[in-house]
Structure formats: structure tokens, C-alpha cells
Amino acid sequence: xxxxxxxxxxxxxxxxxxxxxxxxxxxxxxxxxxxxxxxxxxxxxxxxxxxxxxxxxxxxxxxxxxxxxxxxxxxxxxxxxxxxxxxxxxxxxxxxxxxxxxxxxxxxxxxxxxxxxxxxxxxxxxxxxxxxxxxxxxxxxxxxxxxxxxxxxxxxxxxxxxxxxxxxxxxxxxxxxxxxxxxxxxxxxxxxxxxxxxxxxxxxxxxxxxxxxxxxxxxxxxxxxxxxxxxxxxxxxxxxxxxxxxxxxxxxxxxxxxxxxxxxxxxxxxxxxxxxxxxxxxxxxxxxxxxxxxxxxxxxxxxxxxxxxxxxxxxxxxxxxxxxxxxxxxxxxxxxxxxxxxxxxxxxxxxxxxxxxxxxxxxxxxxxxxxx
Numbered sequence: 001x002x003x004x005x006x007x008x009x010x011x012x013x014x015x016x017x018x019x020x021x022x023x024x025x026x027x028x029x030x031x032x033x034x035x036x037x038x039x040x041x042x043x044x045x046x047x048x049x050x051x052x053x054x055x056x057x058x059x060x061x062x063x064x065x066x067x068x069x070x071x072x073x074x075x076x077x078x079x080x081x082x083x084x085x086x087x088x089x090x091x092x093x094x095x096x097x098x099x100x101x102x103x104x105x106x107x108x109x110x111x112x113x114x115x116x117x118x119x120x121x122x123x124x125x126x127x128x129x130x131x132x133x134x135x136x137x138x139x140x141x142x143x144x145x146x147x148x149x150x151x152x153x154x155x156x157x158x159x160x161x162x163x164x165x166x167x168x169x170x171x172x173x174x175x176x177x178x179x180x181x182x183x184x185x186x187x188x189x190x191x192x193x194x195x196x197x198x199x200x201x202x203x204x205x206x207x208x209x210x211x212x213x214x215x216x217x218x219x220x221x222x223x224x225x226x227x228x229x230x231x232x233x234x235x236x237x238x239x240x241x242x243x244x245x246x247x248x249x250x251x252x253x254x255x256x257x258x259x260x261x262x263x264x265x266x267x268x269x270x271x272x273x274x275x276x277x278x279x280x281x282x283x284x285x286x287x288x289x290x291x292x293x294x295x296x297x298x299x300x301x302x303x304x305x306x307x308x309x310x311x312x313x314x315x316x317x318x319x320x321x322x323x324x325x326x327x328x329x330x331x332x333x334x335x336x337x338x339x340x341x342x343x344x345x346x347x348x349x350x351x352x353x354x355x356x357x358x359x360x361x362x363x364x365x366x367x368x369x370x371x372x
Contacts, residue, residue, distance in 0.1 A: 032058030032096055034065065034122035035129035039242040049076050049105045050242060054120070054127060056093070056100050063093040065102060067120035067127070072109040079103040139165065139244075145201045145218075147186050152236045153221035154186045158201045160215055164245065171250035171275075171355060172217040172240065173197065176233075178257025178282065179226045189222045195341040197254065212351035216252075217244055228262030234270050249275060249359040254350075256280035264288065271296050276357035278350065283309045289320040296326050297357045301344065303333035329353065 037053040054065065067089045069075065075084045080102040082089045091102050108116075115134045120127040140146045143161030148154065160170065175197050181188050190198050198220055200206045200213060207214040219240060223229075241248055253274050255263040260279045264287035267277045276297040279287070286309055298321055302314055311332070321328040333339045344350075 032056055032060045032063050032123060034127040036118060036127050036131060038130040038133055039238055050108060051103060051105055054102050056096060058096065060096050061094060063096045063123060065091040065120065065122050069106050069118060070116035074107045076105040076107050152232055152239060155219050155221035156190060156198055158218040166245055168247050169245045170217050170247060171252065172219060172246045173252045173254055173354065175218065175220040176228060176255040176259025176262055178259055182223050182226050184224060186222050189220055195345050197345060200345060209346055210348045210351055212348060212355050217246060226258065228259065230262060230266045230269055233262065233266055234273060237273055252276050252354040254278040254280065257282040258284050261285050267296055268292055275359040276354055282306050286313045287317050289317050291324060293321060293326060294324040295362045298326060299329040299353060301331045303339055304335040305339060
């Protein structure tokens with residue numbers, strides 16, 4: 001017999017056995033992992049209803065989770081059928097496939113001590129992700145606009161002169177700038193506009209002209225990209241809510257140019273984030289309106305002199321909002337009318353309109369919604 005042919009035949013037999021064996025080996029499910037997501041690396045003293053998530057990934061028929069919150073903290077509420085025993089929360093999940101999450105809410109102690117340590121296991125393995133929250137830094141001086149530096153966005157912050165850390169007390173106005181202010185020079189956000197919410201807040205005497213603005217927390221972040229990242233903005237809003245004494249039902253968005261583009265995207269994607277939205281003109285792209293925006297109060301400002309989008313498109317969006325049952329104020333300045341940014345930002349009715357809006361009234365029929 002030909003030796004080469006024998007070797008070839010034997011190799012084929014071995015290969016066939018290997019293929020047959022592989023076909024019958026049961027494929028096990030991927031082990032699950034858990035990652036804790038804390039809203040911020042610091043917290044307010046006595047803060048209530050702070051949300052924590054555990055993101056679960058993998059394939060498993062039975063998943064058991066035990067989570068222990070820091071000493072001195074209390075569990076306010078759990079979702080996903082979590083069972084509470086003192087500081088420990090337990091979940092037993094079945095048929096986990098892909099990605100899911102469990103959520104719970106905690107109350108922080110009245111007096112902040114050392115770093116807060118979270119710990120937990122998922123099917124006996126440690127939960128990854130965030131596990132430490134350090135006591136927050138001192139609050140900046142109220143009544144003064146100051147620069148703040150953050151991994152998500154650097155931003156200018158104004159706290160009302162009588163600001164206190166009583167939880168959930170203050171409305172917040174988030175101002176999104178246009179594309180020409182993109183970068184890492186935060187001073188540009190303050191100085192570029194001849195008139196804006198930032199320049200007004202720099203002059204305490206202006207509190208007589210627009211008192212409602214000075215009665216709000218005002219945050220003006222700087223984007224490092226020409227197009228604002230709305231998912232990053234959503235996370236940024238969540239950080240602000242866990243950092244300052246903000247009423248989550250009164251988060252107002254004021255925008256300009258590419259910031260207005262981001263505002264429309266944010267309103268469509270995360271409408272439950274906002275109590276009201278002001279679109280400040282000079283849009284770079286045609287906005288769209290979805291059913292998600294039903295009931296969201298919107299103020300649209302456009303001027304013929306600086307418009308970049310057809311007015312028919314803008315007016316179509318306004319009609320869609322109204323058809324969905326939303327309030328929509330429309331301000332249009334024709335080219336023949338003398339126009340100044342002073343007329344916009346020093347208009348007290350804009351800030352009064354903001355403060356009349358409350359997300360709670362819009363969601364009065366909903367028992368719970370998530371901010372992030």
C-alpha cells in the first residue's frame with residue numbers, strides 16, 4: 001500500500017472525528033458580569049433619591065445579585081423586584097440574555113464623612129465599575145459666575161446669591177453655545193457674545209432687568225466638538241442634578257446656532273429630561289419633531305437676517321408641535337426690523353416663560369421616569 005495514501009487516509013479520519021466531536025460538544029452560556037454606575041464621584045449631604053444602576057451583561061438562566069450600600073446610607077426604593085435587608089439589596093433574575101439592568105435609589109447621610117464604599121457580587125463574582133463616591137468639593141461662591149472643570153464638559157456656573165443646598169430646590173437654565181465657540185478655551189464662552197446670559201450674569205445690576213435669570217442656577221458648558229453629543233449632554237445633566245440643589249422638574253434649555261441643533265435632538269431623544277426648550281435661531285440643520293415631544297413647551301426664535309433654514313421648515317415644525325398638543329411660542333424678526341441680541345437676552349418674558357414650566361405637570365399621569 002502506498003504509504004503517502006495511508007497517511008492521507010488516516011489524516012482524513014482524524015479530521016472527521018474532530019469535526020464530529022466538535023458538533024456534539026454543548027456550547028455553554030457566557031458568564032454574566034455586572035458593572036455599577038454611580039451618578040457622580042461625589043454627593044450632596046442629605047441628598048434624597050440618588051439613583052444607582054447595575055448594568056448586567058451576558059447569558060445565564062439564573063442571576064443572583066447582592067449589593068451593599070455605604071455605612072450610614074439608607075435604601076429609598078428598589079426597582080426590578082429588589083429585596084432589601086438593612087443595607088443589602090438582593091435580586092434574583094431569570095433568563096438574562098444580552099444586556100439588562102437593575103436600579104435602586106438611596107438617601108445619603110446628613111453628615112458627610114469618608115469616601116462612600118459600595119460593594120456587591122453577581123453570581124459570586126465582584127461587581128465592577130464605580131464603587132467609591134468621595135465627599136463633594138465645597139460649593140462655589142453664590143452670586144458669582146465661576147469656571148468649573150469636569151471630565152464631561154468644562155462650564156461656567158452661576159448660583160443664585162441666596163443659594164442653599166436644600167435638596168431639589170432651584171430651577172436650572174442650561175445654555176448651549178454655537179459652533180464658533182468650540183474648543184478648550186472656556187473664556188471664549190464668556191466673552192464671545194456681546195450679549196448673552198453669561199454677559200448679563202457678569203453685571204449684578206442687570207438683576208433689576210431680568211430678575212428671573214438671577215433666580216436660577218445657570219450652567220454654560222463648552223463643547224470640544226462642532227456637533228454637540230446629546231448622550232454626553234444627557235449624562236452631564238445627570239451629573240448636575242446630583243451635584244447641585246436642582247429641582248429635576250425645572251430643567252430649562254436655552255440654545256443658539258449649533259446649540260439649537262443639539263436642543264432639537266435632545267428634545268426628540270430625551271424629552272423627559274426637559275421642562276422647556278428655547279431654540280435660539282441660526283440652525284445648521286433642519287430640525288425634526290417626533291411624537292416624543294408631545295406636550296413639551298418650546299419657544300422658537302428666528303430672524304430673517306441670520307436664518308440658515310427655510311422658514312417654511314421652521315413653521316412646519318411649529319405646527320407639528322402644536323398638533324402634538326405642545327405649547328409653542330414663535331418669535332420671528334423680519335429683515336426690515338432693527339434687531340439686536342439685547343432684545344433677546346434682556347427680554348424678561350423669556351425667563352418668566354421658563355419658570356412657568358414644570359415637568360411634573362406634564363408627567364402628572366406617570367408614576368416614575370428615569371433621568372439617566
